[in-house]
Amino acid sequence: MRIEGMTLSRRDFGGLGLMSLAAAMLAKPGLAFAAASQGEWNAHSLSVAERLRSIAPELRPAARRMIENGFPPITEEVLQAIAQTPMQVQPMPDIAADIPVYEHRVPAAGSLPEALVFVINSEPTLARPAILHIHGGGHVVGSARGEIPLLQETARDLDCTLVSVEYHLSPLVRYTTSTEENYAALLWLHRNAAALGVDAERIAVMGESAGGGHAAILAIKARDRGEVPLLFQSLVYPMLDDRTGSTRAVPAHIATVGWSPPENRLGWRSFLGMEPGSAHIPAEAAPARLTDFRGLPPAWIGVGSVDLFASEDIDYARKLVEADVPTELLVVPGGFHGFDRIAAETAAAQAFTRSKLNALRRAFANG
Known part of the structure; x- marks a missing residue:
């Protein structure tokens, strides 16, 4: 375009x-x-x-x-x-010189494509905690590369290593591909922890919006497959439920700014390869469809009260709590989707980010 x-x-x-x-x-x-x-x-x-x-x-x-x-x-x-526009190779954004960043390609299972990851703040002589990060964009847009400056700030604040995944977007691929790319990156991070300067027992997953949904999916996969002992999941206004805006109506005061119900339907349709809200959507694609929450890693979930995802995020937190999963839920009064970035200078955004980082900091300290 x-x-x-x-x-x-x-x-x-x-x-x-x-x-x-x-x-x-x-x-x-x-x-x-x-x-x-x-x-x-x-x-x-x-x-x-x-x-x-x-x-x-x-x-x-x-x-x-x-x-x-x-x-x-x-x-x-x-x-x-x-x-219809030929893909362009994105230039690296302006990044901080004191936090190292490099690219790596991670093999995925079977015939799936390799996953491109960005490794941030790796120092092999240390044993830092680590975060596997997944970017947002409704499953259809977005870039791990574009997130690097913000992730460098997180690495500096928490003294940790991050690995961020440039997973393939929908509808080019369906959830069966992108979720496995993200899992391949998580598995690579865990298996190569020592070489990356990472403490294999202190690995968290984190994502925003669709990336938050992916992070929740990773937590479920890690529990069910038993290969990676995840310490924590940080879900930032996560996209969890395909029924929102399709078979579940949204109140008129919700999503008046930011990600909207029509965009949500498009994102889920592209990701699933079928109509959202239908009866047989699997939990491996839509975490809100999960029926057994026991044994999932502790969670922090943050969302604004007028975000399209507010109800589904609150409900997900409730199900985690009822399954005896330690969970912190932050609902910011009057916060719209992405407010923490678009209005980053405000007290509300700064308190939101501080809560997110403090939850990760506590998890790493106690891990």
């Missing part, structure tokens, strides 16, 4: 900062896809004031910028247009 001389891949679409991407889209008026889903996205029938009403006051300026800048919804047309 070419916009004012800039070529975008699906990796770019999710990897660019949300505000800069919105600005890029607005630089070329009249893009057909920019309004393709306006009719079905109910939030667009509301006034700006109505869309902001349930958002926390300190987060409203960032939310207003998103609305007024016309951040483009992800639609079938968007994905088709991007798919």
